[in-house]
Structure formats: structure tokens, C-alpha cells
Amino acid sequence: NAAVFTSAPTAAHGLAFGSLNQTEQVLGRAFATQVQVVIPEADRQALLGDIQEQFAGAGLRYWITPVIDAGEIA
Incomplete structure (x- = not known):
């Protein structure tokens, strides 16, 4: 499980x-x-x-990208 994520x-x-x-149709997104x-x-x-199990049929899109470095500046 991931301890930290952003949304x-x-x-x-x-x-x-x-x-x-209807609103999305007017806005085009x-x-x-x-x-x-x-x-x-x-x-x-x-x-x-x-994710595939819990969101089956939801039309969820994903992509996986390598991260060169990650950390926290405290």
C-alpha cells in the first residue's frame, strides 16, 4: 500500500x-x-x-512512468 499520494x-x-x-458536453471536457x-x-x-479489481468497469485510465528520484525536503 502507498503511504503518500497526491490527487x-x-x-x-x-x-x-x-x-x-450535459455540463461536460457544453464545456467539451x-x-x-x-x-x-x-x-x-x-x-x-x-x-x-x-486497482484493476477495485475499479473494474470504471473506465479508469492509467500510465506508468519511471521516476528518476523522489524524496522530501523538510
């Missing part, structure tokens, strides 16, 4: 028009939330499996 409201573009609510988490490579498959 932010964002907009999704390029979705099927019929899947948008869907409301979305972007979640970012930095985890060890060894935990990647387990986290992805949990």
Missing part, C-alpha cells in the same frame, strides 16, 4: 460525447481526478492488480 481535479478530453453529462503515487518497482504489479 488533483483535472479535465479529460477525447471521450465519447454520449458518455458526458469531462470532470476527472488525477491521482499520482510513487512506489517501488517491486510493488507495481500488486498495486495495478488491486
Whole structure:
């Protein structure tokens, strides 16, 4: 499990028009939330499996990007 993650409201573009609510159709984008988490490579498959199980059918999009460095400046 990830101890720390970030989330932010964002907009999704390029979705099927019929899947948008009326407000989203007028704006031309869907409301979305972007979640970012930095985890060890060894935990990647387990986290992805949990997400796939818990959000099955939700149309969730994801991508995995290597992180060169991470830390905390206190």
C-alpha cells in the first residue's frame, strides 16, 4: 500500500460525447481526478492488480512512468 499520494481535479478530453453529462458536453471536457503515487518497482504489479479489481468497469485510465528520484525536503 502507498503511504503518500497526491490527487488533483483535472479535465479529460477525447471521450465519447454520449458518455458526458450535459455540463461536460457544453464545456467539451469531462470532470476527472488525477491521482499520482510513487512506489517501488517491486510493488507495481500488486498495486495495478488491486486497482484493476477495485475499479473494474470504471473506465479508469492509467500510465506508468519511471521516476528518476523522489524524496522530501523538510
